[in-house]
Amino acid sequence: MIIHREGRVLLFVLLVILFALNWGVSYFFPGASVIQNIAIVISIGLYLLILQFFRVPVFDVKKNEKYVLAPADGKVVVIEEVVETEYFKEKRKQISIFMSPINVHINRMPVAGKIVFSKYHPGKYLVAWHPKSSTENERTTVVAKMKNGTEVLFRQIAGALARRILCYVKEGQALEQGQEFGFIKFGSRVDIFLPVNAIVKVKIGEISKGGKTILAELH
Numbered sequence: 001m002i003i004h005r006e007g008r009v010l011l012f013v014l015l016v017i018l019f020a021l022n023w024g025v026s027y028f029f030p031g032a033s034v035i036q037n038i039a040i041v042i043s044i045g046l047y048l049l050i051l052q053f054f055r056v057p058v059f060d061v062k063k064n065e066k067y068v069l070a071p072a073d074g075k076v077v078v079i080e081e082v083v084e085t086e087y088f089k090e091k092r093k094q095i096s097i098f099m100s101p102i103n104v105h106i107n108r109m110p111v112a113g114k115i116v117f118s119k120y121h122p123g124k125y126l127v128a129w130h131p132k133s134s135t136e137n138e139r140t141t142v143v144a145k146m147k148n149g150t151e152v153l154f155r156q157i158a159g160a161l162a163r164r165i166l167c168y169v170k171e172g173q174a175l176e177q178g179q180e181f182g183f184i185k186f187g188s189r190v191d192i193f194l195p196v197n198a199i200v201k202v203k204i205g206e207i208s209k210g211g212k213t214i215l216a217e218l219h
Contacts, residue, residue: 004106006166006183007054014050018043049102053186057104061178061211063112065146068198068216069178070208071110071154072190074099079200084193087117087143087153092193093200095215097208099188107182108211110192111152111218113144114174118167140167142181150218153193156184178211194218 003011025039061069078096083089099105120140138158145151156165167182175181184190192215199217202208208215 002056002058003051004054004056004183006185007050011047011051011054014047018047053101053105055104056106059212061108061176063177065112065148065177066217067201067214068110068152068192068194068218069108070097070210070213070215071107071181071192072097072099072105072208072210073103074190074208076202076204076206076208077189078191079202079204081196082193084153086119086141088151088193091196092153093196093198093216094191094193095200095202096189096191099184099190101186104210105184105186105188106180106210107154107156107184107190109144109175109177109179109181110154110215111144111146111150112175112177113146113152115142115169115171116145116151117141117143117153118169118171120165120167138165140165140182142167142169144175150195155191155193156182157189157191158184 022039022043026036029035074097076095077098078094080094081091082094084092118140122138140156141153143151143153156167158165164185165182166184169175169181194216195218197219201214201216
């Protein structure tokens with residue numbers, strides 16, 4: 001298993017803390033095997049939970065300029081036509097993916113293109129499925145311009161647990177479809193805004209896989 005760089009220090013520190021706690025339990029309760037075993041089981045469970053959160057799936061991205069790939073693992077919670085007010089200032093098709101704490105939280109490029117806009121916004125920490133989380137929560141907005149001139153906007157949104165959004169791209173940078181562009185720690189949401197003539201290929205409630213699931217087809 002490959003561990004994401006954002007989790008390596010945390011996992012090492014957590015391992016040391018859990019080892020110290022279990023040593024303390026065995027030292028102060030030398031004859032209480034039940035308590036010791038419970039502490040061990042809880043420690044292993046907690047460590048595995050955090051470990052899987054930072055796992056990095058290894059796979060080949062099937063690149064295709066016609067398709068928009070899911071930028072994250074999670075569940076499709078929004079499919080609607082809205083007015084995007086930050087960059088396009090016109091109607092777009094919005095698809096939103098909710099990322100729970102058990103999902104892989106790597107964010108991947110839905111399309112290949114040059115980054116023409118990137119902006120971080122401080123904000124609130126409403127639950128990720130709240131209707132106003134897209135405009136009021138801490139978030140980072142990124143726009144990629146494809147070779148054919150089509151622009152796709154995607155937005156990382158912090159949730160009630162996610163208190164750290166990481167975006168690795170800068171304006172002027174060119175990235176491939178499926179390439180990692182960011183990471184959100186401990187549950188959140190990603191919105192993607194497409195041209196209104198895009199054909200949506202997913203449904204509400206469908207589970208998406210970052211860099212694999214086809215969200216929409218572009219014209």
